Amino acid sequence: MYKLLLSWRYLKSRYIALASIVSVTLGVATLIVVNSVMAGFSDEMHKRLHGILSDIVIRSHDLNGLPDPEWHVNEIKQIAGDDIEAMTAAIQIPAMINFRDNIQGQWITQPITLIGIDQQTYGEVSDFSKYLLHPENRRQLNFLLKENDYGRGKRDRFPVSGWARRRVSAEWEQQAVESQTNDLTTNVLEFDANDIPPSPFPLVDDSGVEGRGETVDGLVEGEVPGVPFQALDEPQLVFDPSTEQHTGIILGISICSLRGRDTNGEVMDYYFALPGDDVKITVPNSGQPPKAVSDSFTIVDFYESEMSEYDSSFAFVPLSKIQDLRGMVDVQSGTKSVSTIQLKLKAGADLNVVKQKLQARFPVQQFGYQIQTWRDMQGPLLAAVQLETTILNILLFLIIAVAGFGILATFFMIVVEKTRDVGILKSLGAPSGGVMSIFLGYGLSLGTVGSGVGLVLGLLFVEHINTIAGWIEKVTGQEVFDPTIYYFNQIPVIVNPVTCVWVVVGAIAIAVIASILPARKAAKLHPVEALRYE
Amino acid sequence: MSSAFELAYPESQPAMASSRGSLHPRLLKAPVVLHASGVTKSYRKGKVEVPVLNGVDIEVVEGEFQAIVGASGSGKSTLLHLLATLDQPDTGEIYFEENRIDNLPASSRDILRNRYIGMIFQFYHLLPELTALENVLMPVMIHHGIISYTLQRRKFRQRAKELLDLVGLSHRLKHRPREMSGGEMQRVAIARSLMANPRLLLADEPTGNLDRAAGEEIMEIIHELNSAYDVTIVMVTHDMSIAAQADRTVRLAEGKVESVSFQS
Ligand SMILES: Nc1ncnc2c1ncn2[C@@H]1O[C@H](COP(=O)(O)OP(=O)(O)O)[C@@H](O)[C@H]1O
Ligand SMILES: [Mg+2]
Numbered sequence A: 001m002y003k004l005l006l007s008w009r010y011l012k013s014r015y016i017a018l019a020s021i022v023s024v025t026l027g028v029a030t031l032i033v034v035n036s037v038m039a040g041f042s043d044e045m046h047k048r049l050h051g052i053l054s055d056i057v058i059r060s061h062d063l064n065g066l067p068d069p070e071w072h073v074n075e076i077k078q079i080a081g082d083d084i085e086a087m088t089a090a091i092q093i094p095a096m097i098n099f100r101d102n103i104q105g106q107w108i109t110q111p112i113t114l115i116g117i118d119q120q121t122y123g124e125v126s127d128f129s130k131y132l133l134h135p136e137n138r139r140q141l142n143f144l145l146k147e148n149d150y151g152r153g154k155r156d157r158f159p160v161s162g163w164a165r166r167r168v169s170a171e172w173e174q175q176a177v178e179s180q181t182n183d184l185t186t187n188v189l190e191f192d193a194n195d196i197p198p199s200p201f202p203l204v205d206d207s208g209v210e211g212r213g214e215t216v217d218g219l220v221e222g223e224v225p226g227v228p229f230q231a232l233d234e235p236q237l238v239f240d241p242s243t244e245q246h247t248g249i250i251l252g253i254s255i256c257s258l259r260g261r262d263t264n265g266e267v268m269d270y271y272f273a274l275p276g277d278d279v280k281i282t283v284p285n286s287g288q289p290p291k292a293v294s295d296s297f298t299i300v301d302f303y304e305s306e307m308s309e310y311d312s313s314f315a316f317v318p319l320s321k322i323q324d325l326r327g328m329v330d331v332q333s334g335t336k337s338v339s340t341i342q343l344k345l346k347a348g349a350d351l352n353v354v355k356q357k358l359q360a361r362f363p364v365q366q367f368g369y370q371i372q373t374w375r376d377m378q379g380p381l382l383a384a385v386q387l388e389t390t391i392l393n394i395l396l397f398l399i400i401a402v403a404g405f406g407i408l409a410t411f412f413m414i415v416v417e418k419t420r421d422v423g424i425l426k427s428l429g430a431p432s433g434g435v436m437s438i439f440l441g442y443g444l445s446l447g448t449v450g451s452g453v454g455l456v457l458g459l460l461f462v463e464h465i466n467t468i469a470g471w472i473e474k475v476t477g478q479e480v481f482d483p484t485i486y487y488f489n490q491i492p493v494i495v496n497p498v499t500c501v502w503v504v505v506g507a508i509a510i511a512v513i514a515s516i517l518p519a520r521k522a523a524k525l526h527p528v529e530a531l532r533y534e
Numbered sequence B: 001m002s003s004a005f006e007l008a009y010p011e012s013q014p015a016m017a018s019s020r021g022s023l024h025p026r027l028l029k030a031p032v033v034l035h036a037s038g039v040t041k042s043y044r045k046g047k048v049e050v051p052v053l054n055g056v057d058i059e060v061v062e063g064e065f066q067a068i069v070g071a072s073g074s075g076k077s078t079l080l081h082l083l084a085t086l087d088q089p090d091t092g093e094i095y096f097e098e099n100r101i102d103n104l105p106a107s108s109r110d111i112l113r114n115r116y117i118g119m120i121f122q123f124y125h126l127l128p129e130l131t132a133l134e135n136v137l138m139p140v141m142i143h144h145g146i147i148s149y150t151l152q153r154r155k156f157r158q159r160a161k162e163l164l165d166l167v168g169l170s171h172r173l174k175h176r177p178r179e180m181s182g183g184e185m186q187r188v189a190i191a192r193s194l195m196a197n198p199r200l201l202l203a204d205e206p207t208g209n210l211d212r213a214a215g216e217e218i219m220e221i222i223h224e225l226n227s228a229y230d231v232t233i234v235m236v237t238h239d240m241s242i243a244a245q246a247d248r249t250v251r252l253a254e255g256k257v258e259s260v261s262f263q264s
Helices: A002-013 A015-052 A069-083 A135-139 A163-181 A319-326 A351-361 A379-417 A419-427 A432-463 A465-476 A497-524 A527-532 B002-020 B076-083 B106-115 B132-143 B146-166 B182-195 B212-228 B240-244
Strands: A056-060 A084-100 A107-117 A247-252 A257-261 A267-271 A278-284 A292-303 A314-318 A340-345 A369-373 B032-045 B048-061 B065-070 B091-096 B117-120 B200-204 B232-236 B248-253 B256-262
Touching: A002 A419, A002 A432, A002 B132, A015 A379, A015 A432, A015 A497, A056 A351, A069 A084, A069 A340, A069 A351, A084 A292, A084 A319, A107 A278, A107 A319, A247 A278, A278 A319, A292 A314, A292 A319, A314 A319, A340 A351, A351 A369, A379 A419, A379 A432, A379 A497, A419 A432, A419 A527, A419 B106, A432 A465, A432 A497, B032 B076, B032 B232, B048 B076, B048 B232, B048 B256, B065 B076, B065 B212, B065 B240, B076 B200, B076 B232, B106 B117, B106 B132, B117 B182, B132 B146, B132 B182, B146 B182, B182 B212, B212 B232
Parallel strands: A107 A314, A247 A292, B065 B232, B065 B248, B117 B200, B200 B232
Antiparallel strands: A056 A340, A056 A369, A084 A107, A084 A278, A084 A340, A247 A314, A257 A267, A278 A292, B032 B048, B032 B091, B248 B256
């Protein structure tokens, strides 16, 4: 009984103990905040990676792909059909994009990863559609340019795009051409700004397949690709950009935009090109050796996964367009090849089991396919995040350990200060164990109070972390969480109750352990000497 | 050494018995409460042994008020600590009601101090964080666990209040030691020493730190305890006028009992 009473009274009367409580509190709060934020980041990343990548990808080692996708799809259905929710075939190849920057007026060329997708099924295997800017495309993707409304519900300050933009720029273009060339008789209009009138010439394709690519050998800047041709089945010699589009392309948003700050320090996105503008894509064809073929595309949407790696390199076009452009057709069977088959598994299906089944069916030595789960593909990144969390946790627990040494020192002081009390208690018949448990109980209550307050503070902080970040920004004028870097507008947090329990238990344990030595010292004090102590 | 003392023990017995003859008649047939023989104690200062007690024999009978006097540093406090089992003698034996107590294990000595022997000190030795009432309750708090204490809480508090009332402090139950005068603190200490209803009260210069008036009040209480409540008291004191009122006065000098005198 006296143990509780005295622990409590010592706690109340020793302000120095407050310092120990505060250090435990801070340690616990920091650990909880950091863990929640890291878990939030990690979860957000998992979600995004998983959303972008399908569960399992079968990829042909050869750029020219796996022939006869039909057959593959049937085989896969046979061996793992029960686990599969959706499947799609796609082509992924390196490519060059070339477009005119509408801010500076310069030509920009960038390497990209061109992905040919089936607009019906691609959205089923991953969250692809979710990341598109146009609300209609989010519902059901097609590669047709929309009137306007890009970014609604996602990026509300998105500039005017789509047909609204295309008509205006076509008109402006025409006027510019007219005034420049003074040749009003020309009725061949350019499909892109500032291009010199085109020189339509027959397309040459090495593969001998009818394609609309052309060799770029000797293509000089300003001398331009040929007949714009597209979507509409009838080949037209005259292309009217104000009413017609090329094959649609969906660009990763960072390919043609930069996030930065304006003069007022506001975060701004600068777009070099927008939906409605045309771009040129150059890809290697399927010849031996490959030659570059290129074609014009109209940007019909942007893709914003908020993973900069993908947003700055992915561009999506219809699958058949790439197959035609590159000539990926088997002359004998007439089937067109694809380079990847992507699977989405049913909820609860085991990724690795399916992967092993597929590996058994398509052995590497025979097929040369790489079969990976989404975790395999992003393994190093996920592992890095995990490692980072672990290291941070170790470092932060060291902080609590420092608090533990603080408690140790404080307690030694308190024991010295309380020497006489120990003597008194012993003279009244308190056993050594009882004296010891006063100080252990003291440590326990320090740890409990400290980590309890820390828990509450930490949780409150996590709850309001974005508001707090806002305040700090206002006060210091310094951006705490820079959306130009992270692509998150909000700091993501996830509170894991198990982690919280561990942190609290760990902190209490450290406080108790730190009080063992001083408590033992108190218990060992000789009563007479303790009584004589001045 | 120790065997020599054990041999010497029977011889000191008649000396004790004969000295008892001079005790107040009311105490002649009283049983012995405390009895020490051949107690030695020395302290080690570095490598030098400093002998403090060199074979002290003492006897306390029930109901007695015994005073121990002696020069400062003559070992009075040391002896009292040994009698209270706060410390253990190097040689010699101490009996409490015919049970040897000096060589008991620590846990038994804790119980002895907790329930059978009360102590008061020159510097009161109250716990500064606790109120007067809590200080008085301390022995029973140590005795009882949480549940047992809580069940009997009412009874214990009642007794503590009565004891505080007995020492005239019923109005200061909630006061902390630092809010009280020396005399008041000593009265709280007396109440505390009586809480467990001990058979023996050991007092180490309880008036040594008090002014005359406060000291007299304390002595009045102690005398009343002895006469009205039959508490057996062994009191170390400097004050010869106090010693003169004792049933028996033991004078210590150079670590030995120099003389024993009785109230005339
Ligand atoms: N812990 C100790 N170490 C060394 N010497 C001590 C210790 N305690 C007491 N002494 C010595 O023992 C002697 C007796 O002390 P004490 O019993 O307090 O005397 P008294 O109470 O009669 O004044 C003194 O000389 C004192 O210095
Ligand atoms: Mg003394």
